[in-house]
Amino acid sequence: MRTLDLGDAEAVHLPGGDFRLDGGTMFGLVPKVLWQRAATADEHNRIRLSCNCLLLKAGREFVLLDTGFGERFSPRERTMYGMDGEHTLRGSLAAAGVATEDITLVALTHLHFDHFSGCLVEESTDLAPLFPNAVHAVQRGEWDDALAGRSTMRSSYRPEELHALARQVEMRFLDGDDELLPGLTAFVTGGHTRAHQGFRLEAGGHTLVYPGELIPTRLHLRPYWNMAYDMFPYQSLTRKQQFTAEAAAQGWIVAWDHDPDASWSRIVQDGEHFVARDVEL
Ligand SMILES: [Zn+2]
Numbered sequence: 001m002r003t004l005d006l007g008d009a010e011a012v013h014l015p016g017g018d019f020r021l022d023g024g025t026m027f028g029l030v031p032k033v034l035w036q037r038a039a040t041a042d043e044h045n046r047i048r049l050s051c052n053c054l055l056l057k058a059g060r061e062f063v064l065l066d067t068g069f070g071e072r073f074s075p076r077e078r079t080m081y082g083m084d085g086e087h088t089l090r091g092s093l094a095a096a097g098v099a100t101e102d103i104t105l106v107a108l109t110h111l112h113f114d115h116f117s118g119c120l121v122e123e124s125t126d127l128a129p130l131f132p133n134a135v136h137a138v139q140r141g142e143w144d145d146a147l148a149g150r151s152t153m154r155s156s157y158r159p160e161e162l163h164a165l166a167r168q169v170e171m172r173f174l175d176g177d178d179e180l181l182p183g184l185t186a187f188v189t190g191g192h193t194r195a196h197q198g199f200r201l202e203a204g205g206h207t208l209v210y211p212g213e214l215i216p217t218r219l220h221l222r223p224y225w226n227m228a229y230d231m232f233p234y235q236s237l238t239r240k241q242q243f244t245a246e247a248a249a250q251g252w253i254v255a256w257d258h259d260p261d262a263s264w265s266r267i268v269q270d271g272e273h274f275v276a277r278d279v280e281l
Contacts, residue, residue, distance in 0.1 A: 112157065
């Protein structure tokens, strides 16, 4: 279990499960001859990805950023998405010694199933919140789009699950950039979805940022390596360039939501390029 001691706060990487998506879709415009040098495709052209959830401990607050795809998929879906079942968010939390009841805030970048579905578990025939005492925060625009099915892929959202969650926990709907807790802010990135958001924690003189799908893996630091799933590709391109330049200039620690081999990195400018370096505190 990887942890970052930020002085006033601690960040814990919680593996929420590995899965596989088509490599072509993950890198959009980039030809396979280029991306296959960096990411190995399986016999179905899929590459390995992880759902990296982040636990932030600050005082009495236990904050969870994203919840992965959860545990409720059929064998057919598990095969289709190459879900390996080795890690679950529930198992990772238990390994970190944190009870699900202790989570005070769940903040979601967006509501695609690989970020949201881990919020809910199956109890007898019903869906129950895994974090019953947590306020669940999401952008109102994302919530509205998810319920209306405004998406490049309809299967990305599960509206009946959103209703099940909202019935059972306290929701906090955000209208743009906002402070979630002292030191923890949400910022809208757009790009991947209209109201997709990232999170920034200031603690102990450090800045830790979780940009979500704005830069899902270290490979996506390259300007044109963007997902074909993005609703607003040009926004992804421009916002990402702005973000990486700022992250490098300010020395932010950036946590990756889907990188299978790294939890977080620093961004360093190397000539015209931005590259990821291991974090040493
Ligand atoms: Zn995702």
